[in-house]
Amino acid sequence: MTRLPPWLMVIIAVALAILGGRAISAQDKYTVQVPNGLAFSEFKGYEDWKVISVSHSGDVLAVILGNPEMIAAYQAGVPGNGKPFPDGAKMAKIHWNAKKSAEAPAPTAVPDSLHDVDVMVRDSKRFADSGNWGYGQFNYDSASDSFTPQGDGAACGFSCHTIVKAKDYVFTAYPKR
Numbered sequence: 001m002t003r004l005p006p007w008l009m010v011i012i013a014v015a016l017a018i019l020g021g022r023a024i025s026a027q028d029k030y031t032v033q034v035p036n037g038l039a040f041s042e043f044k045g046y047e048d049w050k051v052i053s054v055s056h057s058g059d060v061l062a063v064i065l066g067n068p069e070m071i072a073a074y075q076a077g078v079p080g081n082g083k084p085f086p087d088g089a090k091m092a093k094i095h096w097n098a099k100k101s102a103e104a105p106a107p108t109a110v111p112d113s114l115h116d117v118d119v120m121v122r123d124s125k126r127f128a129d130s131g132n133w134g135y136g137q138f139n140y141d142s143a144s145d146s147f148t149p150q151g152d153g154a155a156c157g158f159s160c161h162t163i164v165k166a167k168d169y170v171f172t173a174y175p176k177r
Helices: 006-020 068-075 158-167
Strands: 050-057 060-066 090-100 109-122 133-141 146-150
Touching: 006 050, 006 060, 006 109, 050 068, 050 090, 060 068, 060 109, 068 090, 133 158
Parallel strands: none
Antiparallel strands: 050 060, 060 090, 090 109, 109 133, 133 146
16 A cells, blocks of 8 residues: 655645635635636535545645546546546646645645636537537635636637647546555
């Protein structure tokens, strides 16, 4: 059995604690929609989805979550088995600005303020022109406690994902547990 590094365990624990203890915000985020694209409401309940993985890029930490269809596909070996993710598979990637933990005994980066939430849904009928995936990004503004959609249309993230076409346009691997 492979043991996770302590810093990764701390990031996961903090991310799950934040997700579980989230307060109701002033804005109903589920009313926000990317112009001509995905609505945040299509991902209602993402806060309770299972963790696929975590990532760290510069000063930003992220947890990547998957709905039950996405998790089942990963567990069946997708995309490594050559099969695509099924229609209805969804991912949400929650980004936080990172800060140094004041309590951890070793230098540890932990989530600070919410940065944005990125979403993906596989739907071969709606998104045939973008690898069968629809994308959305919802930036968070802490001053107004609200989300603002970024981009236009559900294909706005497609150009970045073409470099992982062989992995059904998905960057995130499902690491061994």
